[in-house]
Amino acid sequence: MLEILLENEFGRIELYQLATGVQALRFVHQKGQGSVSLYGGQVLSWQPNGQQPVFWLSDTSHYSVGKAIRGGVPLCWPWFGGEVKLPNGELSKVSNHGFARQSQWKIADLSMSDTTVEITLSLFGQAFSSYWPAACELSQTLVFGESFQQTLTMKNLSDQTVEYTGALHSYFCVGNSQETEIPALNDALYDDKLSGYNKQKSTLENCMGPIDRIYQSSDKMVIVDHKWQREIEVQSHGCQQWVLWNPGKGGQNMVDLHAEGENEFVCLEAANTDWQEIASQSSVSISQTIKLHVKR
Ligand SMILES: O=P(O)(O)OC[C@H]1O[C@H](O)[C@H](O)[C@@H](O)[C@@H]1O
Known part of the structure; x- marks a missing residue:
């Protein structure tokens, strides 16, 4: 199945079948190319002309209903990590990162x-999960050009206040995670999910894991990739934290991460890891803007 949804003098957007139950959009445009899965509403790739890919995607990712896609920009919502706040206010252990990344999204607009x-x-919809039964409407706008802008707007359609945590879980492609730095993180306190120690401060030598940290910062970040001589600038809006994740050699035990894949990406996630309220019938948005600076 292949359907051209939009074509003009600047490019073409096609809908195609990536796997059973997994449809995706891909575009070729005079400024670059990219793809977005409707399953998960997940950006899979973006490559401006003349550049290395911006988002990393595993060669061995699952593409099947009920499983998350490894790479691109998974949407963690309405909870980040493995804990949800139930309507009665109690916390409950759940599988990681919520249902948005395993739901079928619809195309609302293309231009x-x-x-x-x-x-x-x-x-x-509503009752996507017994853990989070509220009716909700998510809208995600993706603008691919010389830069990239992603906005996720969450509307609470229920008659109760709801609470969410979430993240735009970007897998950034780098020449080598061991030769990649993010200097602005050195100024921020972080909670170390691996050791359990909170409010740490230390210099991040490079982005090779095992690393799993929640930084208390919403400052603009610059990923400095020495190998590719590229800087990726990421500015978030409506997010209070940055999450930094790379599995290191532990990635070799993950079936959906291809061999040595941990050398090729760093996850820097625009996140809200503390519970955020959305009042009944109200909307809130989180977003990120990504710009590239190539030194060569
Ligand atoms: O394997 P996933 O459910 O996609 O999660 C991948 C990673 O996401 C985030 O970065 C979390 O902080 C990590 O603890 C987690 O391992």
Whole structure:
């Protein structure tokens, strides 16, 4: 199955079948190319012309309903990590990162100009999970051009206040995670999910794991990739934390991470890891803007 959804003098957007139950959009535009899975509403790739890919995608990712896709920008929502707040306020252990990344999103709008490809996806419904029964509507706008902008708007359609945690879980492609730094993180306190020690401060030598940290910062970050001589600037909006994750050699035990894959990416996630309220019938948004600076 292949369907051209939009074509003009600047490019083309196609819908294709990636696997059973997994449809995706891909675009070729005069500024670059990219792809987005409707399953998970997940950006899979983006490569501006003349650049290395910006997002990393595992060669051995699952593409099947009920499993998360490894790479691109998974949406962690309405909970980040393995804990949800139930409607009665109690916390409960759950599988990681919520249902948005394992739900079927719909195309709400597509447009293409000389400078950008804009894709809006939506997810609408209720009782997606017994842990989070509220009716909700998510809208995700993706603007691919020379830079990339992603906005996730969450509307609470129920008559109760709801609480969420979440993240735009970007897998950034780098020349080598061992030759990659993020200097602005050195100024921030972090909770170390691996050791359990909170409010740490230390210099991050490089981005090779095992690393799993929640930084208390919403500052603009610059990923300095020495091997590819590239800087990736990431600015978040509406997010209070950055999560930094790379599995290191432990990645070799993950079936959906190809051999040596841990050398090729760093996850820097625009996140809210503390519970955030959304009042009944209200909307809130989180977003990120990504810009590339190539030194060569
Ligand atoms: O394997 P996943 O459920 O996609 O999670 C991958 C990673 O996501 C985040 O970065 C968490 O902080 C990590 O603890 C987790 O291992």
